[in-house]
Amino acid sequence: MKRARKKSAAGRGKGGVAAAPRRGVRSRAAQAGKREAILSAALEEFSTRGFAAGRLEDVARRAGVAKGTIYLYFPDKETLFQELVRAELSPVVAALEAAPVGDLPLRVVAERLVTMFAREIFGTHRKDVIRLVLTEGPRFPAIGEFYYREVVERVMAVIRGMAQRAVERGELPNDALVRFPQLLGAPGIVAIIWSGLFDRWAKIDVEAFMRAYLDLVFGRRAA
Amino acid sequence: MKRARKKSAAGRGKGGVAAAPRRGVRSRAAQAGKREAILSAALEEFSTRGFAAGRLEDVARRAGVAKGTIYLYFPDKETLFQELVRAELSPVVAALEAAPVGDLPLRVVAERLVTMFAREIFGTHRKDVIRLVLTEGPRFPAIGEFYYREVVERVMAVIRGMAQRAVERGELPNDALVRFPQLLGAPGIVAIIWSGLFDRWAKIDVEAFMRAYLDLVFGRRAA
DNA sequence: TAAATATGACTGACCGGTCAGTCATATTGC
DNA sequence: GCAATATGACTGACCGGTCAGTCATATTTA
Numbered sequence: 290m291k292r293a294r295k296k297s298a299a300g301r302g303k304g305g306v307a308a309a310p311r312r313g314v315r316s317r318a319a320q321a322g323k324r325e326a327i328l329s330a331a332l333e334e335f336s337t338r339g340f341a342a343g344r345l346e347d348v349a350r351r352a353g354v355a356k357g358t359i360y361l362y363f364p365d366k367e368t369l370f371q372e373l374v375r376a377e378l379s380p381v382v383a384a385l386e387a388a389p390v391g392d393l394p395l396r397v398v399a400e401r402l403v404t405m406f407a408r409e410i411f412g413t414h415r416k417d418v419i420r421l422v423l424t425e426g427p428r429f430p431a432i433g434e435f436y437y438r439e440v441v442e443r444v445m446a447v448i449r450g451m452a453q454r455a456v457e458r459g460e461l462p463n464d465a466l467v468r469f470p471q472l473l474g475a476p477g478i479v480a481i482i483w484s485g486l487f488d489r490w491a492k493i494d495v496e497a498f499m500r501a502y503l504d505l506v507f508g509r510r511a512a
Numbered sequence: 513m514k515r516a517r518k519k520s521a522a523g524r525g526k527g528g529v530a531a532a533p534r535r536g537v538r539s540r541a542a543q544a545g546k547r548e549a550i551l552s553a554a555l556e557e558f559s560t561r562g563f564a565a566g567r568l569e570d571v572a573r574r575a576g577v578a579k580g581t582i583y584l585y586f587p588d589k590e591t592l593f594q595e596l597v598r599a600e601l602s603p604v605v606a607a608l609e610a611a612p613v614g615d616l617p618l619r620v621v622a623e624r625l626v627t628m629f630a631r632e633i634f635g636t637h638r639k640d641v642i643r644l645v646l647t648e649g650p651r652f653p654a655i656g657e658f659y660y661r662e663v664v665e666r667v668m669a670v671i672r673g674m675a676q677r678a679v680e681r682g683e684l685p686n687d688a689l690v691r692f693p694q695l696l697g698a699p700g701i702v703a704i705i706w707s708g709l710f711d712r713w714a715k716i717d718v719e720a721f722m723r724a725y726l727d728l729v730f731g732r733r734a735a
Numbered sequence: 736t737a738a739a740t741a742t743g744a745c746t747g748a749c750c751g752g753t754c755a756g757t758c759a760t761a762t763t764g765c
Numbered sequence: 766g767c768a769a770t771a772t773g774a775c776t777g778a779c780c781g782g783t784c785a786g787t788c789a790t791a792t793t794t795a
Contacts, residue, residue, distance in 0.1 A: 339651050341564055345785065355742040366785065424647040427708040428562050437710050462731045465724035471706070472725055475698045482701065483694065485650040487660050501688035502695055506728055508685045568751065578776040589751070
């Protein structure tokens, strides 16, 4: 009964998780999409269960493939996770590096970063990817290193540059942010950690939280 | 064995020497120390391997007891972890609550908190306990709740009070820190996360990091 | 039909928690 | 004092369940 649905079925099949048209009929297009489907399924699975606790069998089910199929695309579970991190975060980092900051005041740039963080990270699954790296990283050095090279170093370089210019323009009273660019990202990290741990007892309003931080640092008057 | 037990069973059972603690037969001193030994071993084991990956068999080996013995002192693995958190962190929280802050300027109090954090938390195994809570908490709601009630809520109350007084005294330009006391602890959390993930590529100097934060917030001139 | 792909039953290793039995120590009897 | 007896803390083999990764077989493509 496999052939039934002739080949053409190809193209669209791949899509999301569910679509999965009965077995059979894989065209190169569908095949190409399989890798994406697995990554997408892994994101869902690991986001809800964690990397260590997430089961590849469930990833396979979500992706509409068999467990063995995953091993045709990824050598092992850890590499699958690594590819997931790359797929989700690298584009955002690249966009950040490419963003034209010009000579805008640091406060203004920081406001934009907050907005971007809230929309592109916290408002999406990407916050779960980051949380996964933070929580599982200590146990998986390869993932920690990858994340450091691919994300942390690059983001810090961007922030350091901004901070340096701000100091030169007299927008900052000292070079604290140049020496420790991490300080600008701290509230974002804390918000992600908090949401994973305490949201059920005390939900946090990320944007309000981060703007309060800017108020604290830049001394803006409260509304 | 039949005869033996009769009569006497009555009277003396309790009275006599053994007055003290329930105790069975083993030396009470030895036994009292056993619980501590297990907790201490659990700290080592979980610190290096993580809670989920840490093996109770190894905890037992480190403590010099058999695996089954652990279950004579703790009902299960999760409770063991919880008791560990309580034993390590509650005293510090209590000390913080009891510390006489008086009318000292917030900046001064904050400096003291940094010193205390560096010495009592970051310089000890307590940072590992906190990291464990942060990384394993999302997967173990009971632990997250316990930590929230026992540590987070109490610390935030203390900070909020300090921030409130600082606002009234005009030491802060707005109520950002009153609304989000977490902001004061953010660098500490980030430092703990960082040390677990990236120390091998870029070690962080906690005290310098946290003091830079205070410089950023309170606007102190760079040296 | 051969090659490329995909499948899912299966294997081996792991580990939390259990429990029947052991034995060090306390108590009793004389 | 000390042998007989009682106690319960302690032990570790074992059980049940889980899951990453494998591979013989089946399906699809060319």
